[in-house]
Amino acid sequence: MTPRSALNRTLLALAGLVLLGGGLLILFAGLDLYRRHGLAPPAGWPLTHPADVLLGSADRARWSGQGWWWWPAVIAALALIALLALWWLLAQLSRRRPGSLTVGGPTPQEGVELRDRALSDAIANEAGALPGVGHAAVLITGRPGRPRTHTHIRLTLTPEGAPGATLGALCEGPLSTARRSTGDIDMPAEVRLQVSRHGPHRVE
Numbered sequence: 001m002t003p004r005s006a007l008n009r010t011l012l013a014l015a016g017l018v019l020l021g022g023g024l025l026i027l028f029a030g031l032d033l034y035r036r037h038g039l040a041p042p043a044g045w046p047l048t049h050p051a052d053v054l055l056g057s058a059d060r061a062r063w064s065g066q067g068w069w070w071w072p073a074v075i076a077a078l079a080l081i082a083l084l085a086l087w088w089l090l091a092q093l094s095r096r097r098p099g100s101l102t103v104g105g106p107t108p109q110e111g112v113e114l115r116d117r118a119l120s121d122a123i124a125n126e127a128g129a130l131p132g133v134g135h136a137a138v139l140i141t142g143r144p145g146r147p148r149t150h151t152h153i154r155l156t157l158t159p160e161g162a163p164g165a166t167l168g169a170l171c172e173g174p175l176s177t178a179r180r181s182t183g184d185i186d187m188p189a190e191v192r193l194q195v196s197r198h199g200p201h202r203v204e
Contacts, residue, residue, distance in 0.1 A: 120138040157194065
């Protein structure tokens with residue numbers, strides 16, 4: 001899971017919990033479930049009966065007496081929240097993966113396309129089989145319909161793996177194969193290396 005996917009799922013989970021909790025509390029009040037089943041409503045919750053309103057007369061009078069700046073500040077905060085939510089929604093709708101890649105370089109073969117996931121899986125499988133590599137993850141980014149793509153590779157090295165040798169083998173092996181397969185000899189790649197955690201060795 002990418003950091004972006006984890007953030008999206010976390011935000012969706014939090015928003016879902018807030019909406020679910022608020023909806024259940026309003027439903028309990030609207031159906032008068034507190035009185036019917038002898039339940040105790042949350043402390044300070046204004047909606048406990050079908051005839052209750054969210055803001056009573058006393059609350060409206062108190063908030064109205066805060067000064068001229070209060071309601072403009074509230075409206076500005078709500079507008080900012082709405083704009084941030086709209087920006088986040090548009091960010092989700094914009095694809096950052098090419099979807100399919102043309103094959104053949106500057107003169108692509110007509111009707112022949114390669115899915116970006118298939119290419120990333122092939123690179124990851126070949127890179128994961130290199131000596132000294134414990135795990136490989138590959139992500140190909142780019143805009144749909146645009147030939148320019150970028151390959152992000154993360155390699156987890158074993159304690160015995162050598163970064164220099166592994167990087168050279170990656171360039172001469174999986175990356176070279178991918179560039180020959182797509183015909184894109186200038187396909188840029190970003191490689192991140194990390195070493196897998198291992199427990200201390202005991203010497204007896």
